[in-house]
Amino acid sequence: MFQLYKSRxxxxxxxxxxxxxxxxxxxxxxxxxxxxxxxxxxxxxxxxLFYSWYENFIVEAASQRNNFEAILTYFDExxxxxxxxxxxxxxxxxxxxxxxxAFVPIYFKLYExxxxxxxxxxxxxxxxxxxxxxxxxxxxxxxxxxLIAIPVVSIVCVVMAITIIGAFFLIFPIGLLIFFYHSALMxxxxxxxxxxxxxxxxxxxxxxxxxxVLGAIGIFFxxxxxxxxxxxxxxxxxxxxxxxxxxxxxxxxxxLERWSFLFIVIFTIKIxxxxxxxLISAIIQINHGIIYYGLKDERENINTxxxxxxxxxxxx
Numbered sequence: 001m002f003q004l005y006k007s008r009x010x011x012x013x014x015x016x017x018x019x020x021x022x023x024x025x026x027x028x029x030x031x032x033x034x035x036x037x038x039x040x041x042x043x044x045x046x047x048x049l050f051y052s053w054y055e056n057f058i059v060e061a062a063s064q065r066n067n068f069e070a071i072l073t074y075f076d077e078x079x080x081x082x083x084x085x086x087x088x089x090x091x092x093x094x095x096x097x098x099x100x101x102a103f104v105p106i107y108f109k110l111y112e113x114x115x116x117x118x119x120x121x122x123x124x125x126x127x128x129x130x131x132x133x134x135x136x137x138x139x140x141x142x143x144x145x146x147l148i149a150i151p152v153v154s155i156v157c158v159v160m161a162i163t164i165i166g167a168f169f170l171i172f173p174i175g176l177l178i179f180f181y182h183s184a185l186m187x188x189x190x191x192x193x194x195x196x197x198x199x200x201x202x203x204x205x206x207x208x209x210x211x212x213v214l215g216a217i218g219i220f221f222x223x224x225x226x227x228x229x230x231x232x233x234x235x236x237x238x239x240x241x242x243x244x245x246x247x248x249x250x251x252x253x254x255x256l257e258r259w260s261f262l263f264i265v266i267f268t269i270k271i272x273x274x275x276x277x278x279l280i281s282a283i284i285q286i287n288h289g290i291i292y293y294g295l296k297d298e299r300e301n302i303n304t305x306x307x308x309x310x311x312x313x314x315x316x
Contacts, residue, residue, distance in 0.1 A: 001116040005303040008294035013216035027117040034121040046089040104285035105186040141195040172218035231273040
């Protein structure tokens with residue numbers, strides 16, 4: 001069993017994150033895809049419909065030599081479909097975002113309860129369903145908290161951005177803010193505390209070992225951003241090369257088959273990017289979970305108390 005509660009330093013935040021993935025990555029992502037799978041598939045279908053429309057829109061614009069009246073006409077003729085797809089896309093997107101955001105705290109809660117990865121997606125679904133009320137209260141409370149937290153962090157970022165050196169480190173306060181929200185949710189789902197009490201607890205955790213936590217969160221975000229940028233850069237290169245090629249025949253862009261091939265390539269990259277970003281986001285949350293349990297142990301000495309209790313039980 002992976003030890004959640006233990007005092008960690010800067011290096012252990014990274015080592016234990018990847019150690020957890022090596023030990024339980026297969027179990028984690030299997031259940032992650034099972035829980036989120038149906039909604040992700042719906043999003044993929046909606047993305048296909050959107051990009052199919054988008055391709056036709058671009059072809060129409062190109063074939064009409066940027067005749068904006070023709071473009072507006074095309075848009076008006078399909079406005080109901082576009083609004084319906086965008087609305088459904090937004091609703092499903094919110095559901096996927098909520099499931100994705102709540103999955104890691106629920107997973108760690110069950111991991112702690114079962115003393116290991118001895119549970120399946122059924123238990124995760126049941127736990128999610130049992131905590132729907134809490135999740136709704138948390139997201140409402142987050143809106144209130146954001147009225148204070150986001151302006152404060154924005155001011156810090158503006159002050160940092162004034163200097164050239166500070167501009168390169170904006171990811172650190174932003175990452176700490178994200179951890180603040182995530183650790184509040186983890187505390188809320190696994191305790192009987194009120195939601196604002198959990199936010200207060202999370203605030204204290206952020207300053208428990210401030211510099212190691214800030215550094216670990218910021219660097220992990222930078223590494224994740226580097227990995228996440230690979231596919232978008234590839235997409236940009238493909239679009240850029242195709243754009244240069246199109247300049248040779250500006251007035252004769254009517255080859256729908258060529259556009260369809262480009263559409264398939266770009267759409268595939270976008271789907272892979274979406275999946276990859278979801279997985280990277282989950283890994284970032286695992287890192288936040290590891291930091292949370294380390295700071296909670298630092299603050300409450302849970303591992304020490306648990307060890308003493310086990311020794312007492314063994315003596316009997």
